Amino acid sequence: MVSININEAKTHLSRLIEAAVAGETVIIARAGKPLVKLTALDTPAANGRRRLGFMSGQYSVPEDFDTMGQSEIEAMFLGEPANHSGSPARIPD
Numbered sequence: 001m002v003s004i005n006i007n008e009a010k011t012h013l014s015r016l017i018e019a020a021v022a023g024e025t026v027i028i029a030r031a032g033k034p035l036v037k038l039t040a041l042d043t044p045a046a047n048g049r050r051r052l053g054f055m056s057g058q059y060s061v062p063e064d065f066d067t068m069g070q071s072e073i074e075a076m077f078l079g080e081p082a083n084h085s086g087s088p089a090r091i092p093d
Contacts, residue, residue: 003027003034 002024009016009028016026016038026038
């Protein structure tokens with residue numbers, strides 16, 4: 001673990017990042033008091049395979065998904081209260 005002051009960290013930021021990526025932990029301090037720990041992120045390898053379809057069969061989309069709530073949405077756009085029976089309620093004149 002390396003401890004370095006803020007001014008030196010500003011000057012050598014690229015070098016410190018490379019050290020962190022290589023697995024070294026860098027502590028950035030002000031007046032000798034540790035403030036920040038610089039470490040590499042745990043990310044998957046760039047050449048890792050993506051698992052497409054891994055949730056296949058675990059959920060279903062209803063056939064009427066694209067029309068669900070259509071009457072309520074139309075009523076909102078028209079400024080009418082919806083009656084939730086499939087068509088917007090009509091306000092009597």
